[in-house]
Amino acid sequence: MKYVIGNQKNYLDRMGVIDFIEKYKGFNTNCKVIVAPSSIFFGLFEKTTFKLCGQNVSYDSNNPYTGEINASQLKSMGVNYCIVGHSERRKTFNESNEVINLKISELLKQSIIPILCIGEDRIEKENDLTEEVLYGEIINSLNNINFKDSEIIIAYEPVWAISDGIHPSTIPSNDEIELVALYIKKLVKDKFNLTAIVLYGGSVNPKNIDMLNQVQSIDGYLIGGASKKADEFLQIIEKCV
Numbered sequence: 001m002k003y004v005i006g007n008q009k010n011y012l013d014r015m016g017v018i019d020f021i022e023k024y025k026g027f028n029t030n031c032k033v034i035v036a037p038s039s040i041f042f043g044l045f046e047k048t049t050f051k052l053c054g055q056n057v058s059y060d061s062n063n064p065y066t067g068e069i070n071a072s073q074l075k076s077m078g079v080n081y082c083i084v085g086h087s088e089r090r091k092t093f094n095e096s097n098e099v100i101n102l103k104i105s106e107l108l109k110q111s112i113i114p115i116l117c118i119g120e121d122r123i124e125k126e127n128d129l130t131e132e133v134l135y136g137e138i139i140n141s142l143n144n145i146n147f148k149d150s151e152i153i154i155a156y157e158p159v160w161a162i163s164d165g166i167h168p169s170t171i172p173s174n175d176e177i178e179l180v181a182l183y184i185k186k187l188v189k190d191k192f193n194l195t196a197i198v199l200y201g202g203s204v205n206p207k208n209i210d211m212l213n214q215v216q217s218i219d220g221y222l223i224g225g226a227s228k229k230a231d232e233f234l235q236i237i238e239k240c241v
């Protein structure tokens with residue numbers, strides 16, 4: 001059963017979210033469909049079948065920080081998953097692996113499953129540094145964390161493959177994704193004795209989903225641009241089993 005996670009970023013306004021929910025009504029699937037709307041819209045999902053995901057969380061719930069959202073606030077809105085370390089946050093908001101590590105701890109205190117995003121940028125790829133980058137991101141983000149019974153989801157999102165929300169980028173070949181997913185699973189097992197659920201993210205859309213579905217080692221997808229339109233998102237879900 002594949003995970004299909006929609007990262008709606010800051011794409012939709014209230015009417016856009018309502019329209020998305022309406023179009024999804026009555027749709028049945030065996031996939032684990034999870035949606036990460038802007039947090040101000042969590043309430044709109046109250047009577048839906050979607051599982052809810054945060055896009056971000058505060059690294060410290062013990063002090064007042066204007067504009068931040070704590071893990072306990074997410075939990076109180078029925079959120080059971082949360083994205084951490086998305087490349088847009090790493091790059092634009094200077095999020096370090098150390099901050100991401102604190103965020104994962106905060107999530108686990110509330111039994112929220114972290115979805116850790118990792119991935120190399122284009123220059124790192126061209127210099128053959130993919131494994132080195134992923135190693136650093138995984139080891140430093142998961143360092144000293146006690147997962148107890150929690151799952152860990154890791155989304156491999158090569159930064160160069162993420163779309164601008166309108167135009168898909170080029171994406172890695174199936175063989176490349178396969179090898180990277182196996183590398184991530186082995187690393188997380190060897191270093192932390194955890195079985196990671198590994199997703200691919202970056203320009204997943206209705207046109208490339210058939211091809212991506214042939215990659216054996218991934219457990220699903222983190223979908224940005226194609227998750228803001230219900231019809232595209234539904235086409236992807238229909239093809240995932």
Ligand code: PGA
Binds near residue numbers: 007163225
């Ligand atoms: P994309 O975004 O599907 O638009 O490339 C994926 C992501 O940023 O999570």
